[in-house]
Amino acid sequence: MVVTTDNMIDRVRRQYYNDYPNDSSVLTDNELLLHINDAVAQVAVKQSNDAYAITGLISTPEAYITTYKLTTFKKDADTGYYYSTLPHPPMGLPENSGVNSVFFSGTKGQSKAILYVSPNEIDYFKSVPYLPTAAYYWIEGSTLYLWVQTDLPSATKINVRMATHITTSTSIPINVPPDAIGMVFDIVMQRLLVRKNIKSDNITDGNENQ
Numbered sequence: 001m002v003v004t005t006d007n008m009i010d011r012v013r014r015q016y017y018n019d020y021p022n023d024s025s026v027l028t029d030n031e032l033l034l035h036i037n038d039a040v041a042q043v044a045v046k047q048s049n050d051a052y053a054i055t056g057l058i059s060t061p062e063a064y065i066t067t068y069k070l071t072t073f074k075k076d077a078d079t080g081y082y083y084s085t086l087p088h089p090p091m092g093l094p095e096n097s098g099v100n101s102v103f104f105s106g107t108k109g110q111s112k113a114i115l116y117v118s119p120n121e122i123d124y125f126k127s128v129p130y131l132p133t134a135a136y137y138w139i140e141g142s143t144l145y146l147w148v149q150t151d152l153p154s155a156t157k158i159n160v161r162m163a164t165h166i167t168t169s170t171s172i173p174i175n176v177p178p179d180a181i182g183m184v185f186d187i188v189m190q191r192l193l194v195r196k197n198i199k200s201d202n203i204t205d206g207n208e209n210q
Contacts, residue, residue, distance in 0.1 A: 003181050005170040008036055012188050016196070032188070033167065036174070039187035040064075041091055041165035043180050048093045048163075058097045063177040064163040065100060070144065071157050082146040084158070089142045091163050100161040102137050102144070110159070114146070 009032045016027060044064045051059045070084040090098025096118070104111035114135045117125050122138060136147045144160065146152075164175060176184055 002173045003176075003178075004172060005033065005036060005167045005174050008174060008181075008185065008188075009033070009170065011185065012036075012192070015185075015189060016192055027192070029170070033170070035188045035191055036184065037165050037167060039184040039191075040167075040174070040176055042187055043176065043183045044163055044165060045092055046183075047177075047180060048097070052094045058093075058095050060093060060097055060100070060163050061177045061180075063180075064165070064175055065161060066164045066175065067159050067161045069105070069157055069159050073146070073152055073156060073158075075152075080147075082148065082152055084144050084146075086139070086142045086144055086160065086162075088164065088166055090139060091165060093163060098163055099139065100163070102158060102160050104135075105157050105159045106155075114158070117147075 009029060012032055012035075013027055044060070048058075048060050051057070068087055070086075073082045073084045075082050090096075092098065096116070099116075102114040102116070104114070114137045117136045117138045119138045119140055125136075133149070138145050144158075146158070167174060174181070174184070
């Protein structure tokens, strides 16, 4: 069965309230979506690290992979680097595998992969010989930087294939392998039940913070 984010939200609510929720329910879709996205990221990292520990190979399950198209770039006047914003920072997968590949795209199809440079090696990298026709990228937070030896045309498009935990629509299948759906559900429930068991003072009597 295909599980959408709407399905997961409904399942979590029914489990949390031990029945279908009523009008007094306090769990909103936005709150549950945040918990689900966080759980997906946690499961993706766990599955990738588990596979890496066993095989020694970088392998992120395909269900987590999404290709984003970047079409807006700015050029830093001081450094000459181009930059654009990713939908979110890469996930903390082994060997910087949160981003699988970056490449130009257009009417002639897909280019060769843009070469990755570690942000820790940028200053050193610029002082050594490099291919004059190649393009290089690195990522800081959610910003993708691009170093090329020519000016980028205004119509430049770059595709970024990366692991993602973000759900763009609650009506489409959740970005998780079918065998990991239960793990996501368990993590969300653990976080919600911890909150449910926290005692709170909702009576305005001067002792709210005691």
